[in-house]
Amino acid sequence: MQLRSPGPTVGVVGGGQLGRMLGEAAAPLGIDLLVSDPTPEAPAAPVARDQVVGTFDDEATILELAEQADYLTFEIELTDPDALERVYEETGTPVHPAPATLRTIQDKLVQKRRLSEAGVPVPAFRAVDSPRELREALEVLGYPAMLKARKGGYDGRGNVPVESPTDVETAFEAIDGPAMVEEFVDFERELAVMACQGEGEVNTFPVTETIHEAEILRQMVSPPRADSAVQERATDVALEVLDVLEGRGVFGIELFETVEGEILLNEIAPRPHNSGHWTIEGCHTSQFEQHLRAVTGRPLGTTERRCPTASANILGDVDREPAQLRGVESVLERERAALHWYGKEEVYHLRKMGHVTLPGDVSADSTALLEDVEACVTPLTFD
Ligand code: ADP
Numbered sequence: 001m002q003l004r005s006p007g008p009t010v011g012v013v014g015g016g017q018l019g020r021m022l023g024e025a026a027a028p029l030g031i032d033l034l035v036s037d038p039t040p041e042a043p044a045a046p047v048a049r050d051q052v053v054g055t056f057d058d059e060a061t062i063l064e065l066a067e068q069a070d071y072l073t074f075e076i077e078l079t080d081p082d083a084l085e086r087v088y089e090e091t092g093t094p095v096h097p098a099p100a101t102l103r104t105i106q107d108k109l110v111q112k113r114r115l116s117e118a119g120v121p122v123p124a125f126r127a128v129d130s131p132r133e134l135r136e137a138l139e140v141l142g143y144p145a146m147l148k149a150r151k152g153g154y155d156g157r158g159n160v161p162v163e164s165p166t167d168v169e170t171a172f173e174a175i176d177g178p179a180m181v182e183e184f185v186d187f188e189r190e191l192a193v194m195a196c197q198g199e200g201e202v203n204t205f206p207v208t209e210t211i212h213e214a215e216i217l218r219q220m221v222s223p224p225r226a227d228s229a230v231q232e233r234a235t236d237v238a239l240e241v242l243d244v245l246e247g248r249g250v251f252g253i254e255l256f257e258t259v260e261g262e263i264l265l266n267e268i269a270p271r272p273h274n275s276g277h278w279t280i281e282g283c284h285t286s287q288f289e290q291h292l293r294a295v296t297g298r299p300l301g302t303t304e305r306r307c308p309t310a311s312a313n314i315l316g317d318v319d320r321e322p323a324q325l326r327g328v329e330s331v332l333e334r335e336r337a338a339l340h341w342y343g344k345e346e347v348y349h350l351r352k353m354g355h356v357t358l359p360g361d362v363s364a365d366s367t368a369l370l371e372d373v374e375a376c377v378t379p380l381t382f383d
Contacts, residue, residue, distance in 0.1 A: 007031040008296050009049070011069030011093070013056055013084075014076035015042030017342035017352065018272055018288075021280070022075065023047030025288035031296065034069055036061045043343045059083040066093040073097075073249060073295045075271050077106055078152075096295045097197075097270045098247030105270050109150045109180040115265055118244045120237060122265050123256070124183040131172045135165060137181050144184040147171045151178070155350070156215025185264060187256040191224055191231075192275035193238035194287045196250045199297040204238050205283060205290075206305045207231045209366070210254070210275045216350055217274050219373065221310040221366045222282060226257055233263045241268060250291040252276060274313070274352070281338050281357045282309030308360045310369035312377045314341075316351035323347040323382065330379040331356050337376050347382050 007030035012019050015037030023044050026033045035044045036052040045051040050068075054061025057080035066072050066087045072095045074084075081099035088095050105111050109127050116122045126137035128147070138145055143165070149158035160171045161184070172179070190212060194205040209224030210217055224231065238253045245251060245268070252273025254266040276287035285293075285301025293300050314325070323344055331339045341354040358373040 008070035009034060009068060010292060010295060011065035011072045012036070012044070012048075013062060013065065013072070013074035013079045015039075015044035015048065015051055016075065017043050017340075017344075017354075018075035019044030020047055020342060021272070021277070021286075021288045021340070022292060025286055026292055029289065029292060031292055034065055036065050041345070046343065056080075057083060059086065062087045063090065066091040069093055071096060071295050073271075073291070074102070077102065077270065081106070096248040097245060097251070101245045101247050102270050104245075105268050107150045108148050108153070108267065109178070111268065112180065112182075114244060115241065115268075118240070120240050120244070120265050121263060123185050126181050128172075128179050128181050131168050134162070134172055134179075134181055135168050138162065138165070138168070141181065141183045146182045146184055147175055148180050148182060149175050149177055150180055155217075155352075156212075159215060185256045185266075186259050188259050188261070189224065189226060189257050190266070191226060191234050191255045191257055191263070192220070192273065193234055193253045193255065194250055194273065194276035194279065194290075195238040195242050195253055196287075196290050196294050196300055196303075197242050197245065197248050198294045198300040199248060201300055202239065202242050203290075203300050203303055204235050205276060205279055205287065205303045207234050208275050208278065211370070214350075216315070217313060218315070219310065219312045219370055220275050220278055221308070221370050222278060222305060223308060223366060225366050227261075230257055230261055230263065237263045237265060241265065245270070248294040248297065250276070250287050250294060274355075277340070277355050278309045278311040278357050279303075280340070281359050282306055306359065307362050308364040308366060308369055309357060310360070310366070310373040311355050311357040312370075312373045313352055314354040314356065314377055314380055316347040316349055316353055316382060318347060318349070318382045320346060320348040321382070323353060325353065326381050326383070327379040331376045334358070334372075334376050336360075337373070353382075
């Protein structure tokens with residue numbers, strides 16, 4: 001006799017840290033997770049029922065997942081929306097969010113056009129296919145600006161600042177492919193809203209402030225150090241964004257708060273996002289549980305914040321080598337601090353290896369929490 005969970009089986013394309021945290025959230029719900037990833041023993045494998053080994057866009061791999069699952073989702077944008085659609089037609093296993101939504105989001109230019117047509121506030125942008133077009137666009141948008149690869153960028157890879165006309169040629173060469181250029185936003189801070197589309201309902205998590213260094217997310221805190229009108233506006237924009245997206249699931253909506261207090265949309269992730277990791281300890285329902293509830297068509301959970309909460313990423317700081325984290329005591333000794341290790345076998349510079357979350361007292365100050373969570377991760381090393 002084989003004992004099975006009471007809940008459905010969810011197939012997830014991608015078995016990285018997001019898959020791992022989905023697996024951790026799935027178990028108490030009685031949901032079984034199946035993941036696919038090209039790396040055998042991927043981070044999500046230990047918490048999943050099984051892993052199919054195959055690339056994210058390989059149709060046979062996606063089909064193998066779908067045949068064994070009641071619902072299909074993805075934790076990485078590098079999968080193939082056409083393959084997802086064909087697999088759905090063949091198996092009838094519903095895919096959430098909709099592959100069409102993934103297709104829109106995969107191309108930063110298509111994404112920005114779609115959102116701007118829908119009235120969502122976005123930075124001024126232009127499509128540019130040659131250095132000449134880039135120069136012409138910047139005569140209108142002005143310098144500095146941000147040149148972005150339309151596809152495949154992550155953690156700032158694929159973005160090149162253009163400071164002056166003399167940078168145009170080299171910036172365009174660095175992108176090496178279809179691109180778009182955006183006005184450089186003079187932001188006061190960056191914010192993110194995790195928003196969820198469920199079966200006939202939507203909800204949003206409390207606004208997060210995100211702190212990037214060299215375009216990589218380092219820290220996040222909620223509540224943000226933004227006034228309440230700005231937070232309401234951020235939430236309204238996130239809800240406007242949801243109107244444009246098809247299919248169920250959590251979406252990470254990255255925003256700029258300009259120095260004038262306006263909200264502009266930076267980009268959308270069609271999945272749980274690094275900026276929402278703090279919700280595991282900080283909210284009554286985590287972004288991962290919420291995503292599973294949404295994908296499986298169950299009622300959404302309350303997103304209320306339990307207490308002010310900050311997180312800091314643990315980033316690789318050495319050349320490529322087998323991962324070995326030292327100094328974990330600094331985290332474990334700290335009251336309330338929670339360690340999340342992603343179980344990656346190799347570490348390299350700036351690779352996301354884990355994160356630490358620090359929930360504070362009800363009246364904790366966000367700046368102090370950020371300092372405290374940083375003090376937890378600073379002693380961690382890979383040497
Ligand atoms: P990725 O897709 O690689 O995460 P993003 O386009 O989200 O890249 O950009 C990463 C970071 O780069 C942002 O969080 C922000 O700090 C900075 N950035 C991106 N676009 C702009 C812009 N138009 N103006 C100013 N900073 C920007």
